[in-house]
Amino acid sequence: MKLVLASQSPARLQLLKNIGFVPDVVQPADIDETPLKNEDPKQYVVRLAEEKAKTVHVQHSDAYVIAADSIACCGRKILGKPEDRNHAREILQMLSGRRHKLYTGLCVIAPDGTLRIKSVLTMVKFKRIGTQEMEDYLDTQEWEGKCGAYGIQKDAGAFVHSINGSYTNVIGLPLVETKNLLLGLGFKK
Numbered sequence: 201m202k203l204v205l206a207s208q209s210p211a212r213l214q215l216l217k218n219i220g221f222v223p224d225v226v227q228p229a230d231i232d233e234t235p236l237k238n239e240d241p242k243q244y245v246v247r248l249a250e251e252k253a254k255t256v257h258v259q260h261s262d263a264y265v266i267a268a269d270s271i272a273c274c275g276r277k278i279l280g281k282p283e284d285r286n287h288a289r290e291i292l293q294m295l296s297g298r299r300h301k302l303y304t305g306l307c308v309i310a311p312d313g314t315l316r317i318k319s320v321l322t323m324v325k326f327k328r329i330g331t332q333e334m335e336d337y338l339d340t341q342e343w344e345g346k347c348g349a350y351g352i353q354k355d356a357g358a359f360v361h362s363i364n365g366s367y368t369n370v371i372g373l374p375l376v377e378t379k380n381l382l383l384g385l386g387f388k389k
Contacts, residue, residue: 202263206256212373229255241273245305253307264387270304270372272348282349291349297328310385320374322365
């Protein structure tokens with residue numbers, strides 16, 4: 201059985217490997233990721249995951265295709281990937297001392313075209329981040345390419361006061377749900 205990961209995320213690839221699901225192909229989908237007018241964060245990640253999976257499945261119709269999209273948000277404000285250091289600082293200042301939501305949209309398409317979609321929510325609370333602590337973190341450049349300007353599995357894990365939900369969801373791929381969707385569609389490793 202062929203497995204394709206429709207993502208460029210090294211973290212998603214590593215998470216899959218950690219549970220013994222090693223993709224035969226890793227192929228990011230090239231889609232427009234602009235949020236639609238009045239689209240809430242949950243709708244946004246589910247739509248993007250589905251579009252990514254469908255785009256890649258066209259080229260690998262004999263495979264199981266996994267696609268995901270994650271977003272951090274405060275209220276309805278979507279906090280995308282930071283454009284630069286200043287933008288990362290703004291995002292982290294917004295998250296400092298507050299709770300935020302992290303949504304992941306997950307889509308799996310089987311070789312027969314059967315499609316399953318799931319959204320997963322994790323609540324994360326950050327401690328107050330001091331000015332020097334924030335600058336030290338920004339110096340690491342770990343924020344680059346990360347939704348919410350942080351990766352919980354490295355230095356920014358020290359900002360996390362509490363988490364309610366899936367830890368692997370915060371990294372970028374909720375493993376319980378991913379495994380269940382794949383197995384439910386008949387995938388065998």
